[in-house]
Amino acid sequence: MIKVIISGFNGSMGQKAVKMVNDSEDMQLVAGFNPVVTDLDPKAYGLAENVKIFNKLTDINLAADIWIDFSIPTAVFNNTKFAIEQGIRPVIGTSGMSENQTTELKKLADAEQLGGIIASNFGLSAVLMMKFAQVAAKYFAESEIIEKHHEDKIDAPSGTALNTARLIYEARGENQAQPSSEDPMHTRGGDYHGTKIHALRLPGFVADEEVIFGGIGETLTISQSTSDRQSFMTGVKLAVHEVMKQNQLVIGLEQII
Ligand SMILES: NC(=O)C1=CN([C@@H]2O[C@H](COP(=O)(O)OP(=O)(O)OC[C@H]3O[C@@H](n4cnc5c(N)ncnc54)[C@H](OP(=O)(O)O)[C@@H]3O)[C@@H](O)[C@H]2O)C=CC1
Numbered sequence: 001m002i003k004v005i006i007s008g009f010n011g012s013m014g015q016k017a018v019k020m021v022n023d024s025e026d027m028q029l030v031a032g033f034n035p036v037v038t039d040l041d042p043k044a045y046g047l048a049e050n051v052k053i054f055n056k057l058t059d060i061n062l063a064a065d066i067w068i069d070f071s072i073p074t075a076v077f078n079n080t081k082f083a084i085e086q087g088i089r090p091v092i093g094t095s096g097m098s099e100n101q102t103t104e105l106k107k108l109a110d111a112e113q114l115g116g117i118i119a120s121n122f123g124l125s126a127v128l129m130m131k132f133a134q135v136a137a138k139y140f141a142e143s144e145i146i147e148k149h150h151e152d153k154i155d156a157p158s159g160t161a162l163n164t165a166r167l168i169y170e171a172r173g174e175n176q177a178q179p180s181s182e183d184p185m186h187t188r189g190g191d192y193h194g195t196k197i198h199a200l201r202l203p204g205f206v207a208d209e210e211v212i213f214g215g216i217g218e219t220l221t222i223s224q225s226t227s228d229r230q231s232f233m234t235g236v237k238l239a240v241h242e243v244m245k246q247n248q249l250v251i252g253l254e255q256i257i
């Protein structure tokens, strides 16, 4: 049995992850973590009696194989560091970490030969969109990203948009777009090495992204749309199984599918 702790267990994604683990024959939910909760009775959250609820990292004293994290941008680095230090393999979906933080966590896990993953998006359509964008970036020197999320999303740009821009930047090599210089009202969006990112936060969206490439007399749009958070769970389940076999932390689901 793969023993799993879920951080942010009672959030939108956390609840989906709880169900995914409970429905899996080879996984067992051993604990849920959220420092905001005061009720430590698992029954209060519809969980089995043998599931422990923790609201302090330092109280977590049980053996586990996997730390699934769908929490908040300001907490995910410390949570993941804690998991690695305990020898618990991290499967991290929470967005908002800087590249430096991700690199530091990779170093820590790799030094312990601990498998793990940090994935900006566990959805197949988003992973394929990023792969296709990498291909297109070699042929088009200019592109912009529009990401659209629900109104409760804390961070902007989304982890997926940032990762898409990074992959485009890496694929382009020397052939980079020039950033615009005149934009006093910031209407041109954020800039990641020449790729503009525009972030919408509105009710009605779950998580959508468009990557638009422009060339002389033509454009190419790669677009994906998420209407149900359940779509992320295939990737999370696959990641759990895969990191049990890995001895390093990988960045991006595209590394393992
Ligand atoms: N990689 C991927 O494929 C996906 C990633 N995400 C990312 O996952 C994260 C969570 O999203 P979502 O479930 O929609 O957000 P929610 O706000 O619904 O859930 C976050 C949960 O984390 C809890 N929480 C607050 N502080 C901490 C902490 N220090 N440690 C652990 N848990 C904490 C919150 O508690 P409370 O509400 O009580 O404050 C809440 O229950 C976001 O960063 C989002 O971008 C989302 C979808 C897919």
Ligand SMILES: O=C(O)C1=N[C@H](C(=O)O)C[C@H](O)C1
Binding pocket: 095, 096, 120, 121, 122, 149, 150, 153, 157, 158, 159, 160, 161, 206, 207, 208
């Ligand atoms: O907050 C969300 O909802 C999502 N967050 C991730 C991100 O920041 O890219 C993944 C997906 O876009 C949903």
